Amino acid sequence: MLMADSTKRRELQVDLGERSYPILIGPGLLAEAGNLFREKGFPLKAPILLVADAAVEARYAPTLEASLRQAGYTVTRAVVPSGEQSKSLEMFDELITAALEAGLDRKSTVIALGGGVVGDLAGFVAASYMRGVRFVQVPTTILAHDSSVGGKVAVNHRLAKNIIGAFHQPEFVLYDLDTLKSLPMRDVRSGYSEVIKHGLIWDADFVNYCDERAERLLALDPDSLGHALYEGCKVKAIVVSRDERENDLRAILNLGHTIGHALEAVAGYGELLHGEAIAIGMVGSARLAEKFGYGADIAAETERLFRKFGLPVRIPGGYSTDAIMAAMMHDKKFSEGKMVFVVPKAIGEVEIRGDVPTEWVRSIVEGLKEENGV
Amino acid sequence: MLMADSTKRRELQVDLGERSYPILIGPGLLAEAGNLFREKGFPLKAPILLVADAAVEARYAPTLEASLRQAGYTVTRAVVPSGEQSKSLEMFDELITAALEAGLDRKSTVIALGGGVVGDLAGFVAASYMRGVRFVQVPTTILAHDSSVGGKVAVNHRLAKNIIGAFHQPEFVLYDLDTLKSLPMRDVRSGYSEVIKHGLIWDADFVNYCDERAERLLALDPDSLGHALYEGCKVKAIVVSRDERENDLRAILNLGHTIGHALEAVAGYGELLHGEAIAIGMVGSARLAEKFGYGADIAAETERLFRKFGLPVRIPGGYSTDAIMAAMMHDKKFSEGKMVFVVPKAIGEVEIRGDVPTEWVRSIVEGLKEENGV
Incomplete structure (x- = not known):
């Protein structure tokens, strides 16, 4: 680098x-x-x-x-x-x-x-x-x-x-x-979702940077934006250079994507922007972390950060839990009641877990639905 | 190997x-x-x-x-x-x-x-x-x-x-x-054209083998066939392993293909089998060798060998020289009156020449046409 x-x-x-x-x-x-x-x-x-x-x-x-x-x-x-x-x-x-x-x-x-x-x-x-x-x-x-x-x-x-x-x-x-500069604001926010994801999986300092500079980042201040793109690309480049053909490590880039892809599929592509869907997914993954005994602050911090960037942290009303679960099953990331998830151990550090009980995921999806008034 | x-x-x-x-x-x-x-x-x-x-x-x-x-x-x-x-x-x-x-x-x-x-x-x-x-x-x-x-x-x-x-x-x-065993005889002969090509570009001993065993090869005698496929694949494997992405050496595999592809294009694909078209093309390349001062026996030997395998060594009647030349030009293997050809220096050895005058090629194509009674 x-x-x-x-x-x-x-x-x-x-x-x-x-x-x-x-x-x-x-x-x-x-x-x-x-x-x-x-x-x-x-x-x-x-x-x-x-x-x-x-x-x-x-x-x-x-x-x-x-x-x-x-x-x-x-x-x-x-x-x-x-x-x-x-x-x-x-x-x-x-x-x-x-x-x-x-x-x-x-x-x-x-x-x-x-x-x-x-x-x-x-x-x-x-x-x-x-x-x-x-x-x-x-x-x-x-x-x-x-x-x-x-x-x-x-x-x-x-x-x-x-x-x-x-x-x-x-x-x-x-x-x-x-x-x-011509990007619609909603696309700006959605783009930062993947930027922040790269911090969440690899680099707590960069997460702090995004947190502290949120306003300037959203205003597309060139130096802050340039730095954020550089750091986001850098994390991905490190991961990809260690696992070009997606054999193992590269899977950590999927933080938030299992729930995120399911939401996109259920919504019909376009209704939720990709960055929005995975922001909700990352909040879900952070709640999984708590179930595995990692700090409850991970979920709170993740949620606070995405809110700061104006990103959704709840599943919009009207989405069926069964449909979301079915879409995840279709994604093939499961076997016999267990699912595979990228789970944060702390801000800036994740692990791949192949032992996530389907019921945990269902309960988290339920908990994230807006109509539950969370 | x-x-x-x-x-x-x-x-x-x-x-x-x-x-x-x-x-x-x-x-x-x-x-x-x-x-x-x-x-x-x-x-x-x-x-x-x-x-x-x-x-x-x-x-x-x-x-x-x-x-x-x-x-x-x-x-x-x-x-x-x-x-x-x-x-x-x-x-x-x-x-x-x-x-x-x-x-x-x-x-x-x-x-x-x-x-x-x-x-x-x-x-x-x-x-x-x-x-x-x-x-x-x-x-x-x-x-x-x-x-x-x-x-x-x-x-x-x-x-x-x-x-x-x-x-x-x-x-x-x-x-x-x-x-x-179920291959039509015409396809058997056509297949041996590429086998022999691998000998002509790389291995005079293997050309001798094909010459001596022609009858058994055409009868699909398993041991002779197995050996010929092995040797043919071996030559190609050596060339490809030295130049996987076709940067330089791999081009020698195109012996006979410049004229051959043009004949296929003019004929409408299928009228001439690929092996037939390149057999004619290889005779053409061997005649180019003579123009470059290499032995006249190369052309005679090449022709004799293909005849022995029942392969055509002349351009069928009715093909237009202009159309064949135009098809070669389309093939982009030319610049400013010069064309690129794989030219034999001897049986079993070739070189890539970028200085082949278009007129030489035209005269060879003319000379190969059946109606000229050669």
Whole structure:
């Protein structure tokens, strides 16, 4: 891990042997893309496909493209509609067609400009086109700090999310803080949910930082935001570099996700934002900690922190406990009355427990429901 | 490289670091699949998807499945129509659906039973399903000895062949010589074209072996066939292990393929079998050798050998030289009047030349056309 000594720009190295790559975080980076491509030796003759989310395309694609063209590159733009439904095999096929029509060759690059959806989709195009071409991520959401580390790319199948995919690491990630200014406030809050998660699983000091700087973080103060993205990415990078293919350690990144995914599934995707769902899930995991005999303050602290960031800490009214439990069972993280959960032992430290009684989970889900007046 | 000391069964290790795998060659292997899966520690609880080519499914799938079931595995069979048109994103989607419906998990295995088409298609399913599951190849053609080494898997796009794919190495390859007995004679001859190619690029002794044993090889004498598949796979394995991602050396495997692919494209795929097209292409490359000042005997020997195996050595009548040249240009292996070719320096030795004048190629193509009465 390397940190450039500058309040303006941070650089984090994700250590994955020959697949290592840097994450650049700072203001004004879009306009420097061309120089960066040159510095890193991307060949000028190889055409570039820029895959942009429709929500941010008009605002940011022109600057990015102008920078690349100025440096001598040929860029073709493809726009995909915002939202999870774009992560389909049909859209994948359309982008492969676009890549072919734009004349992309084996030395070409696919750029993802947008949030996690575009990153996953364009990343799978980069992983598969001619059996793999260069990939560059330009995240425009806070949440995408999570998906920009780890190389997981995928599209959905009508029967299952993220079922068709690959591990394909980017050449680098360009996190231009200016592009976050247009984020709706609800997405800002939701993004910080994953940021805080990285603190909760690994780094109590960083949790304190988020706590103390909450106001500045929510106001997108560049230095605080840059630091939070850097630290969030760093935790994920450490975990991923120790377990690239998700064999064991990487599972700790799923803190809050078992309940969170179930809530998303029951809600219909989109009703609850991902960060909102996992915030509730993390409160649930913290309550599990208490059942395992760890401090009751973990749940109280977790809840207080998420409230401070304006995130939900209760399951919205009208959700059926049975439906939530069924969705978790479908998630396959259980066997014979026991479920697998990432459980905090303290703020900043977790363990994976395979012995969580289903009844504990049910009672916690019940307890988290708003109608219970908690 | 390891060779078991048995005329009955041969084992070749493809050296790719942690992705290394064995190729087992011998009679009666289908019936031993279950034991092999157990020996190699494939988990019993993880369902298996068997993807079978319709041409061989009825004949060989039952034996393979019975062996796996006997060993305690759960197997679901998916049948795909024979032929290149099955290498589509639509068929890929159908197989992902089949995998989901069969309950495949991250520890599951996809088996390809058939030739190169099923290997490429099922291999890409294995590469992408849940970001990659185990893959086992059970080739039932001689030609597939080529695609069973190297891990290249892919489907086609309507605008380009093999454009959507991955590098995904199998856990092992099970080459049951008994399954080759049902091969049509034309496919036998075509398969030997790639076998001989591996001799021509790397091993003059093996070319002599093929020459001397031609009759027994064509009669599918098990020991001769087993040896030829072993040696053919070995050459490819050496080349691939030195250049897994096709950066340089691996290009020598394309001997005869520049002209060969162009002939296939002009013919419409299927009119000329792949092995037939590249046999003609290899004669063309050998004639290029003469132009570069290497022995004229290379072309004569190459031609004699392919004739001995009943393979075509001339471009069938009615093919337009312009169309063939255009197809090669499309192949991108050219720049400014020069083309890239794999050129033999002697039998068993090749070099990659980037300085092949387009006119030389055109004159050789002209000279190879049947109507010229050569």
